[in-house]
Amino acid sequence: MKRSLLASLGLVAMLMATSVHAKTLIYCSEGSPEGFDPALYTAGTTFDASSKTIYSRLAEFENGTTNVIPGMAESWSSSADGLEYTFKLRPGVKFHTTDYFTPTRDMNADDIIFSFDRQMNETNPYFQYVDGAAWEYFNGMDMPSLIKKIVKVDDMTVKFVLNKPESPTVANLAMDFASIVSKEYADQLAVSGNMGDLNQKPIGTGPFQFVAYQKDAVIRYKANPSFFAGKPAIDDLIFAITTDNSVRIQKLKANECQVAPYPNPADIAELMEDPNLNVVSAEGLNVGYLAYNTKVAPFDNVNVRKALNKAINKQAILDAVFNGAGVAATNPIPPTMWSYNKSIKDDSYDPAASKKMLQDAGVTDLKMKIWAMPVARPYNPNARRMAELIQADFAAVGVTAEVTSYEWGEYLKLSKAEDRDGAVLLGWTGDNGDPDNFLAVLLSCSAVGGSNRAQWCNDEFDSLTNKAKQSSDAAERTALYEEAQVVFKREAPWATIAHSVVFMPMSTKVTGYKMDPLGGHRFEGVDIAE
Amino acid sequence: MLGFILKRIALLLPTLLGITIVSFGFVRVLPGDPVLLMAGERGIKPERYQKLMEQFGYDRPIWEQYLDYLNQLLHGNLGNSLVTKQPVVTEFFTLFPATVELSICALLIAVSIGIPAGIIAASKRGSFWDQSLMGTALVGYSMPIFWWGLLLIIVFSGWLQWTPVSGRISLLYYFPDVTGFMLIDSLLSGQKGAFTSALSHLVLPSIVLATIPLAVIARQTRSAMLEVLGEDYVRTARAKGLSPTRVVGVHALRNAMIPVITVIGLSVGTLLAGAILTETIFSWPGIGKWMVDSISRRDYPVVQSGLLMIAIVVMVVNLLVDMTYGFINPRIRHD
Numbered sequence: 001m002k003r004s005l006l007a008s009l010g011l012v013a014m015l016m017a018t019s020v021h022a023k024t025l026i027y028c029s030e031g032s033p034e035g036f037d038p039a040l041y042t043a044g045t046t047f048d049a050s051s052k053t054i055y056s057r058l059a060e061f062e063n064g065t066t067n068v069i070p071g072m073a074e075s076w077s078s079s080a081d082g083l084e085y086t087f088k089l090r091p092g093v094k095f096h097t098t099d100y101f102t103p104t105r106d107m108n109a110d111d112i113i114f115s116f117d118r119q120m121n122e123t124n125p126y127f128q129y130v131d132g133a134a135w136e137y138f139n140g141m142d143m144p145s146l147i148k149k150i151v152k153v154d155d156m157t158v159k160f161v162l163n164k165p166e167s168p169t170v171a172n173l174a175m176d177f178a179s180i181v182s183k184e185y186a187d188q189l190a191v192s193g194n195m196g197d198l199n200q201k202p203i204g205t206g207p208f209q210f211v212a213y214q215k216d217a218v219i220r221y222k223a224n225p226s227f228f229a230g231k232p233a234i235d236d237l238i239f240a241i242t243t244d245n246s247v248r249i250q251k252l253k254a255n256e257c258q259v260a261p262y263p264n265p266a267d268i269a270e271l272m273e274d275p276n277l278n279v280v281s282a283e284g285l286n287v288g289y290l291a292y293n294t295k296v297a298p299f300d301n302v303n304v305r306k307a308l309n310k311a312i313n314k315q316a317i318l319d320a321v322f323n324g325a326g327v328a329a330t331n332p333i334p335p336t337m338w339s340y341n342k343s344i345k346d347d348s349y350d351p352a353a354s355k356k357m358l359q360d361a362g363v364t365d366l367k368m369k370i371w372a373m374p375v376a377r378p379y380n381p382n383a384r385r386m387a388e389l390i391q392a393d394f395a396a397v398g399v400t401a402e403v404t405s406y407e408w409g410e411y412l413k414l415s416k417a418e419d420r421d422g423a424v425l426l427g428w429t430g431d432n433g434d435p436d437n438f439l440a441v442l443l444s445c446s447a448v449g450g451s452n453r454a455q456w457c458n459d460e461f462d463s464l465t466n467k468a469k470q471s472s473d474a475a476e477r478t479a480l481y482e483e484a485q486v487v488f489k490r491e492a493p494w495a496t497i498a499h500s501v502v503f504m505p506m507s508t509k510v511t512g513y514k515m516d517p518l519g520g521h522r523f524e525g526v527d528i529a530e
Numbered sequence: 531m532l533g534f535i536l537k538r539i540a541l542l543l544p545t546l547l548g549i550t551i552v553s554f555g556f557v558r559v560l561p562g563d564p565v566l567l568m569a570g571e572r573g574i575k576p577e578r579y580q581k582l583m584e585q586f587g588y589d590r591p592i593w594e595q596y597l598d599y600l601n602q603l604l605h606g607n608l609g610n611s612l613v614t615k616q617p618v619v620t621e622f623f624t625l626f627p628a629t630v631e632l633s634i635c636a637l638l639i640a641v642s643i644g645i646p647a648g649i650i651a652a653s654k655r656g657s658f659w660d661q662s663l664m665g666t667a668l669v670g671y672s673m674p675i676f677w678w679g680l681l682l683i684i685v686f687s688g689w690l691q692w693t694p695v696s697g698r699i700s701l702l703y704y705f706p707d708v709t710g711f712m713l714i715d716s717l718l719s720g721q722k723g724a725f726t727s728a729l730s731h732l733v734l735p736s737i738v739l740a741t742i743p744l745a746v747i748a749r750q751t752r753s754a755m756l757e758v759l760g761e762d763y764v765r766t767a768r769a770k771g772l773s774p775t776r777v778v779g780v781h782a783l784r785n786a787m788i789p790v791i792t793v794i795g796l797s798v799g800t801l802l803a804g805a806i807l808t809e810t811i812f813s814w815p816g817i818g819k820w821m822v823d824s825i826s827r828r829d830y831p832v833v834q835s836g837l838l839m840i841a842i843v844v845m846v847v848n849l850l851v852d853m854t855y856g857f858i859n860p861r862i863r864h865d
Binding site: 131140196212216217218238240246247250251256406407408412413416429 | 566567568570571573578582586610613614624684688691696697698700702706811819
């Protein structure tokens with residue numbers, strides 16, 4: 001009786017409050033943001049709460065695709081040698097007006113230059129404005145060696161001068177670390193001695209403006225009435241931080257939130273049957289793989305690698321590890337990415353042929369290690385289980401595999417070693433929708449000893465991807481990347497395992513939500529029925 | 531009494547020093563480091579890794595880092611989080627009221643049910659009541675908190691829809707933090723229904739967090755009562771013709787309370803440990819969840835200083851418990 005009374009009182013209170021806040025969307029986010037200056041961080045959860053909501057960039061990824069469209073720059077052009085990119089800024093773009101900042105001018109070239117200069121120029125007062133600012137994404141994308149200088153041509157024009165031609169430059173500038181902050185606001189904070197507020201009380205030009213953050217509990221935003229692409233349909237956006245997957249789904253069912261990411265794969269079937277919920281899905285822009293060490297015998301022999309690839313039963317992995325929420329991977333880039341080569345056939349599962357190929361290669365009694373990551377990642381929800389399945393598959397063709405693991409940081413470090421013993425399970429999630437972000441980052445000669453876990457250096461592949469990187473002709477780049485994938489499949493430095501499928505359950509009242517292939521969560525086009 | 535308190539505080543200092551060594555060493559013994567974790571699959575070039583390790587000071591010998599940490603502590607600087615870049619003290623005091631509020635509610639539930647249950651079990655020793663109450667306490671003590679929390683959510687929030695699923699208050703209420711205690715702040719806000727909403731959000735997490743201390747208190751009360759009920763003065767009281775309620779409630783209970791109070795004091799540590807899981811399940815923004823996140827991110831300053839502050843809280847509570855003995859039993863004096 002007492003409990004039902006409490007519940008009904010709470011319900012009445014909620015209904016009363018609902019009538020006051022007409023269009024509020026509550027999103028059950030999976031974790032707390034590390035801060036609100038996206039350039040300082042690398043986590044998707046932080047980007048959802050900062051760059052995707054509060055900020056805009058020179059170029060943007062069109063919602064629901066990886067197409068690059070104009071953002072704060074209304075147009076851009078590149079020089080014939082690919083070394084200069086000139087951006088014409090959109091006039092009349094306004095920074096947020098909040099109770100802690102009122103802009104006196106519109107966005108201009110000073111804001112653009114400041115947003116990048118603070119990440120690359122050690123003399124910029126904001127270079128170390130918080131302890132340990134490392135600008136890790138900016139550095140991780142190799143921007144300091146790429147950008148020679150950024151020039152203010154006039155108030156509404158900026159020019160990026162590069163040290164070398166790089167086709168994905170505009171796509172790189174649509175990434176989260178390239179979010180544009182207000183120089184006027186930063187200057188005010190510097191004068192008042194509160195520089196840290198740039199990371200705690202953010203000001204951007206994005207679809208939503210920051211209202212408040214209660215640590216580990218809730219982030220509140222309201223629609224930006226002056227957003228250059230039009231005011232969002234919802235008035236208030238709330239992130240209810242809910243770290244447990246099962247609890248998030250219970251909250252969604254109880255209408256305590258209307259959108260909840262990352263359901264447990266085992267819950268998806270039940271969610272799909274719920275008449276109050278709508279479950280949308282999309283293939284993630286990722287790939288999970290098993291990288292052989294191609295510098296160590298017998299894995300330096302392509303026939304051995306091919307033979308092992310044929311021993312792996314991918315369907316069993318999709319069923320047992322992904323619970324069906326994945327598709328078998330053939331190429332090192334996901335099928336949703338432009339230049340994906342559909343004509344390539346995967347190595348078929350054929351233990352008998354595998355056994356024979358190993359014998360033909362003179363490999364008998366092979367003993368090897370399979371490294372299993374200690375953490376769940378979007379491209380591999382349970383690496384230990386995956387490793388055990390592969391171990392059993394290999395045993396069936398006479399290969400004795402030992403599953404080994406390390407703490408995550410150690411795993412990442414040790415797996416880079418060029419003399420590493422064993423094949424490594426790992427994966428990648430795309431940053432900017434460009435094939436270069438997979439093929440060059442993970443498989444180029446320059447990444448050997450780093451993110452190229454196969455330690456695979458193939459001149460033919462390298463020259464194709466390098467040529468594509470320097471070309472600005474989309475058709476030519478597509479052809480080059482398609483050919484590079486053929487070389488990859490022929491040489492088999494990895495066993496390509498799977499691309500995950502991402503599910504997003506939401507209330508049927510929610511409309512206009514688009515799945516972001518880059519893995520973000522965006523709400524500017526979302527509406528909710530009252 | 532003052533001498534006793536000063537003596538205890540003096541004893542706290544070496545304990546605290548020991549805790550700084552353990553917490554400082556513990557987080558560094560864990561494999562991996564914050565720079566590698568920050569870089570993730572993207573990786574980091576060796577020269578940049580070196581530069582960042584230098585920037586954070588993690589390339590220096592560990593004893594040098596420890597002495598530097600102690601020096602900072604003595605100057606009142608507990609460091610900044612590597613992740614959020616915020617001072618650890620600010621984060622602690624932002625989150626601590628949520629944990630205290632939850633712990634107090636859980637303790638109230640544990641005491642108000644645990645002590646009567648123990649008394650009933652002791653006074654009806656061997657009966658159906660005794661066996662069922664103590665059996666239930668054993669089940670409560672053995673229950674995995676995570677499973678228990680999810681079960682309550684599915685039944686009471688999912689099926690019956692009596693309680694909210696998680697959080698501290700319906701998110702449709704919005705008012706600034708004044709004390710950090712949601713029950714108080716919701717009253718101060720003057721918003722209709724806010725207090726009820728905050729209270730209803732406390733029900734399930736408090737029950738979950740109270741479960742283990744409740745079981746311990748009930749069992750401790752029972753055994754202490756059984757011991758006291760066999761004493762001569764209880765027999766005398768009965769022989770004088772006093773009512774059973776008076777014998778148990780006045781003569782026996784007061785003497786049985788000393789070990790029970792000790793257990794209650796110690797359960798503060800249990801509550802803070804239990805808060806780690808309870809807060810994770812119920813998305814409760816307290817220090818338990820904060821510590822777990824920090825350990826997994828190797829956020830060294832938060833782990834080492836956070837543990838130190840939690841240890842101080844537990845020690846202060848235990849000191850207060852020791853001081854209450856004198857009030858309960860005048861024979862125990864801290865002169």
